[in-house]
Amino acid sequence: MPKVTKRRRNKDEIKQPLVLPECEADPNEVWYPSDWFLMQINEIMIDRYGGFKGFESGLEPYHHFIEEAKSAEGIYRKAAILLKDIATSRIFQDGHHRTSYIVTKTFLEKNDADFKEKDELKIIRFIKGIRKYSLVEIEDWLKNGEL
Amino acid sequence: MANCKDPMDIALRIIKQDDRILSALNNGHGKSKKR
Numbered sequence: 001m002p003k004v005t006k007r008r009r010n011k012d013e014i015k016q017p018l019v020l021p022e023c024e025a026d027p028n029e030v031w032y033p034s035d036w037f038l039m040q041i042n043e044i045m046i047d048r049y050g051g052f053k054g055f056e057s058g059l060e061p062y063h064h065f066i067e068e069a070k071s072a073e074g075i076y077r078k079a080a081i082l083l084k085d086i087a088t089s090r091i092f093q094d095g096h097h098r099t100s101y102i103v104t105k106t107f108l109e110k111n112d113a114d115f116k117e118k119d120e121l122k123i124i125r126f127i128k129g130i131r132k133y134s135l136v137e138i139e140d141w142l143k144n145g146e147l
Numbered sequence: 148m149a150n151c152k153d154p155m156d157i158a159l160r161i162i163k164q165d166d167r168i169l170s171a172l173n174n175g176h177g178k179s180k181k182r
Contacts, residue, residue: 023151031149049173097172106158111148124171
């Protein structure tokens, strides 16, 4: 059995300012959304806005999307890959457009990049019609807010 | 590149802020609802 020791209240330590634990994110690396994150977002989308819950094809295609994003150059190209691939996939039963939008917008903010388009109607129109845009067009739209 | 923000915190804030966009994205798109 491991020995358990009780620590006493430490007055000197209490006087010191609280130090935040170090951030786990590496500032030199790009953050990519995990399987868990993707699934959570899809579940929230269905719970809040309706649709069918659960998987259709499952997570296998998502792993390929992440690999494709990792091998692409530039944060907006990576984001374009995530946005289009998730939106046009059949990972889940439902909610791909909503899930891809939230995952991509989070991806950009977490990696210190701006989602430029602010006009709600333009965003809705673009995401609904995402199939007809090329990766270059999506990348430009994410970066500049225009095609 | 990656900052220290919690991704789920970011996502939840965006969801609240973009409620109208998300509601609109659920209209008539995605898989067939016939079962």
